[in-house]
Amino acid sequence: MKKTAGVAILTLLAGLGVGVTYVVQINTAGRIEAQRQAIANTTLLDVLPSGQYDNQPLAQSVVAAAVVLPHSTLLNGYLATRGGQPTAVLLRSQAVGYEGSIELLVAIDPTGRLLGVKTLRQSETPGLGAAIAGWPSNWLRMFQGKSRQAPTDEGWALKKDQGQFDQLAGATVTSRAVLQAVHDALRYFDEHTARLTGANAHD
Amino acid sequence: MIKPASWHRGLVLVPLVGASDSLVNALLLWLTWVLISFAHGLTMALLRPRLTACQRLFAAIILAAAMAACADLLAQAWILERYGTLNLYIGWIALSCVALEHLTIIEPRMFAHLRLAGQFGLLISSLGALREMIGAGVPLALLAPGGFILLGLLLAAYQAMTCTPSRSSLEEKPRP
Numbered sequence: 547m548k549k550t551a552g553v554a555i556l557t558l559l560a561g562l563g564v565g566v567t568y569v570v571q572i573n574t575a576g577r578i579e580a581q582r583q584a585i586a587n588t589t590l591l592d593v594l595p596s597g598q599y600d601n602q603p604l605a606q607s608v609v610a611a612a613v614v615l616p617h618s619t620l621l622n623g624y625l626a627t628r629g630g631q632p633t634a635v636l637l638r639s640q641a642v643g644y645e646g647s648i649e650l651l652v653a654i655d656p657t658g659r660l661l662g663v664k665t666l667r668q669s670e671t672p673g674l675g676a677a678i679a680g681w682p683s684n685w686l687r688m689f690q691g692k693s694r695q696a697p698t699d700e701g702w703a704l705k706k707d708q709g710q711f712d713q714l715a716g717a718t719v720t721s722r723a724v725l726q727a728v729h730d731a732l733r734y735f736d737e738h739t740a741r742l743t744g745a746n747a748h749d
Numbered sequence: 750m751i752k753p754a755s756w757h758r759g760l761v762l763v764p765l766v767g768a769s770d771s772l773v774n775a776l777l778l779w780l781t782w783v784l785i786s787f788a789h790g791l792t793m794a795l796l797r798p799r800l801t802a803c804q805r806l807f808a809a810i811i812l813a814a815a816m817a818a819c820a821d822l823l824a825q826a827w828i829l830e831r832y833g834t835l836n837l838y839i840g841w842i843a844l845s846c847v848a849l850e851h852l853t854i855i856e857p858r859m860f861a862h863l864r865l866a867g868q869f870g871l872l873i874s875s876l877g878a879l880r881e882m883i884g885a886g887v888p889l890a891l892l893a894p895g896g897f898i899l900l901g902l903l904l905a906a907y908q909a910m911t912c913t914p915s916r917s918s919l920e921e922k923p924r925p
Contacts, residue, residue, distance in 0.1 A: 552804040555796060559808055563815030570819045574826035581829040 579628035591626075591634075592681060593653045593664040596634050609636065610741050612716035615734060617641060617726035621649070623742060632656050632743040638666070645669045646699040648678070656743050658693045662686075663728055675720030676687060685714050686724070687718040696731040702729045757852055757861070760845050761869045764838045766896040767878065770884070774831060775877030779870050781824075782842050785816045789846040792860055817843035876900060880883040 554690045587604055594603075611621035618641040626634040648668040653661035663686045665678045677685055688711065703709025704721055713721035735742060764782075769775040789812055796808055814873045821839045824832050851866075852858060879899055891893040 547803075548799070550799060554797055554802040556804055556807055556811070559796075561764050561809050563811050567818045567822075570822050576820045577826040578822070581826065585829060624804070 576625070576702075590666070592652060593636065593651050593662045594634055594701060596604065597628075597687050599628055601625075601627045601637060603634075607656045609637075615639075617723070618730045620731065620734060625743065634661055635742045636658065637735065639731050641723040643668065643670050643723045644675055644717065645671060645688050648720070648723060650727055650731075652707070652728055654732065656713040658732070658739070660692050660697070660728070661723075663689050665724075670720045672716065673676065675717035677714050677717070678720065678724055681744045685712075685721075688712065689728055692706060692732075694729075694736045698725055757849060757865060758868070761865070761872075763842055765869070765873055766893055766900060768838050769836060769873050769877040769878055769896060770834075770891045772874065772877040773882050774834060775873045777828070777831065778835060778838050779873050781820055781839070781871070782845070784845050785813075785820060785842050785865050786849060786862070786866070789813055789816060790859070792847065793850055794858075805850070806847075808848055809847045813843040813846040816846070872900075872903070876903060880901070 560658040577747050587602075591599075591603060603624040603626040606625045607622060608625045609620060613620040614624075618639050619635060620639050621636040625632055625636075625660065631663040633655065634653050637654065637655075637708070639650045639652055641650065644670050647667070648665065648670070651664045651666055662682075664681055665683065665686070667741075668676065668679050670676045670678065677683065697710055700708070701710045702725065704711055704713045704718065704725060706713060706718060707722070709725075711725055712722075764778055774823045789809070792812055793805075793809060797805060800808055817839055820842065821836065823840060824835060828835075849862060852861060876896065876899060880896060883890040883899075887895070890899060
């Protein structure tokens with residue numbers, strides 16, 4: 547007798563458990579997605595100093611399709627504005643490193659100066675090339691304030707290649723790939739400044 | 750010697766070291782565990798007389814799984830930035846509920862559960878506070894091995910405090 551009552555209770559319990567979980571899932575799905583989005587935004591946008599933008603840069607894409615550059619591929623570009631004035635352009639660039647592809651986010655201010663470089667994805671050798679990961683990265687910080695004109699094109703190379711930049715010890719290929727991708731991004735910005743920063747004039 | 754009745758204390762060791770790298774995480778996990786495990790215990794107390802031993806296990810598993818799944822979803826919706834470090838231990842909560850259901854009863858079940866909750870809360874909050882304080886200067890304290898070392902030190906300090914008087918009184922006892 548106890549057994550049949552027990553089976554009934556178990557069935558009821560299982561139904562109730564599944565039902566409640568289902569209801570909770572439906573009601574939280576929207577919020578979870580919004581939270582995910584917000585966190586993804588902040589990891590992308592911490593390359594910009596806070597207070598430098600008041601728009602939603604990730605919603606304001608300024609590069610329609612991927613562009614192939616000499617040493618890298620430009621995947622996307624975003625415009626950050628404050629009070630309607632452009633304050634920075636974020637270029638998402640992909641280069642080939644030592645172990646695989648490296649994805650970088652390069653922030654450039656409207657005058658063409660580099661605001662910062664952040665590694666979004668990489669699979670370089672731990673302990674050597676992987677020093678480009680993490681935020682902030684000491685090695686990537688040396689690009690801050692540089693532009694296409696300063697240094698000149700010859701200077702935009704590792705010291706090993708008669709340029710003026712230090713490399714990561716033991717990771718020449720990684721260092722060169724990142725440096726060339728940053729240089730590519732700056733050159734692209736220089737050639738398309740008006741289109742990249744003036745896109746919001748139509749809004 | 751470990752008493753067979755005290756094995757359930759080992760149950761809390763995993764989150765005690767794993768989730769105590771910040772005080773807020775530690776307290777959040779403790780609170781969630783207290784809520785879920787007591788809700789589980791109360792519901793099981795209602796159902797227990799009406800089920801056979803085998804059905805009891807199934808009921809405990811279903812109940813724990815449903816509660817942990819809901820807690821998991823709510824944690825994702827409200828504290829997603831902490832969810833990354835805590836999600837493993839939400840699964841552990843379900844496991845601990847089922848294990849507590851199988852407690853060999855010498856003392857009343859509720860009493861053992863309450864005492865475990867108190868000890869767990871005290872340890873995890875002091876360990877969390879300690880690791881957060883030291884962690885700024887000594888990064889090891891934030892890693893799992895550092896957590897073990899600090900836990901060991903805490904327990905040693907507790908032992909020293911509670912045992913010293915009794916030992917000295919032993920020594921002072923006049924020998925025949």
